[in-house]
Amino acid sequence: MRGWLYVVVAIIFVACKNEDSKKTFEISGTITNGRAKTVYLEAVPAGGTSGTIVDSSALAKNGNYKLAADSKESMVYNLRLDQNKFPLAAVINDVPKMTLNVELNKEYNEVAEKYDVKGSPVSQEMKDFMYKFNGDLQKIYVIMQKADSLNKINPADSAISQLLAERRQVADQILDFSLNAIKKANNPALFLFELGYYQSTANEPGFGLAPMDIEQVDQLMTEAVGRFPAHERLKAVKSEIDQKMASMKKSMESKWVGKEAPDFSLPDPSGKQIKLSSFRGKYVLVDFWASWCRPCREENPNVVQAYNKFKDKNFAILGVSLDNPGDKDKWLNAVMKDHLTWTHVSDLKGWESVVVGIYDFGVVGIPYNILVDPEGKVIAERLRGRGLEAKLSEVLK
Secondary structure, eight states, rough: SSSHHHHHHHHHOOOOOOOOEEEEEEEEEEEEEEOOOOEEEEEOOOOOOOOEEEEEEEEOTEEEEEEEEOOOSSSSSEEETOOSOOOOOEEEOOOEEEEEEEOOOOTTTSEEEEEEEOOOHHHHHHHHHHHHEEEEEEHHHHHHHHHHHTTOOOOOOHHHHHHHHHHHHHHHHHHHHHHHHHHHHHHHHHHHHHHHHHHHTTSTTOOOOOOHHHHHHHHHHHHHHHOOOTTTTHHHHHHHHHHHHHHHHHHSSSSSSTTTTOOOEEOTTTEEEEEEEGGSEEEEEEEEEOOHHHHHHHHHHHHHHHHHTTTTTTTTEEEEEEOTTTTHHHHHHHHHHHOOOOOOOOOGGGGHHHHHHHTTTTTTTTEEEEOOOOOSSSEEOOOOOOHHHHHHHHHHO
């Protein structure tokens, strides 16, 4: 995927540093069940998982520790033991002093079994957000485990469709929960953390979360700057995102809506040439994707769900793969595994495919699609997630 999501996440993750007057931030508590000798306090770019060490403390025999840092403005801090890969816990410096007690897992004592934060309402909100978010992700994991088990016994399409619908429902709930939390965040570091947490997870394979689009992120950032006008780094992040988005929006402006869809002909798996124009008389979604494209594969369940809902309403899909030379088996295996039961074509030339030049989507990347009406005119493009089903509901009444 070539797109704005990575830019937004990257910018969010380098946030939270300004030139305000320093304030001392102190954290203390007890860490139990551990064998580590030192605990470190890291100042973390908002939403990230690692940062700069700002203090360290030798752990007492009873696990007690005390750490402190000069705090400039609201930001996220991690506690990390020795050189462990994963941090123990994360907090936000909304108060001068707080207590953080950590109980490590007895068998794998590099990770926290649980932790309690006292005296920091914002840190508690961040903890609650992560617990709820990760709990719902676990539901998606269980659903996809069931789907993988079914795939091994050649299930009926209806059985897989039901599981995909369940995953979509949970994914929608996670998005709604995250948006609500982000909009209600009463601290700029918490806002950036929650936004970055959702967006980065949405870019991970397997969960089926739809990343927030450009307009959503822009609106959220604008509202946050209004809520936290004194947070200089938040304003700087907004400015950086504005610049990046302006450049990307220009490349993503609609090129084909209102115009006739350029015709093309490509071979299907059997070698038969299929023309786009052969679909005249139907609404057809021309879906450009590839088996190697992770965001495409994550979007496929949404496309499957839309196809199953509208396929009896004069609607068809033409899948156009950008798989590479010699990868025909990978293409067809992906078609089968993702249950893409519509017409497929590919010249197996990757980004050198003739359709890339015809439709000029090399900059925005894939997944990319256009919706063509029965007369051959493009009526929409780049339909994803909820947007795809909403548009089809609008035109296929």
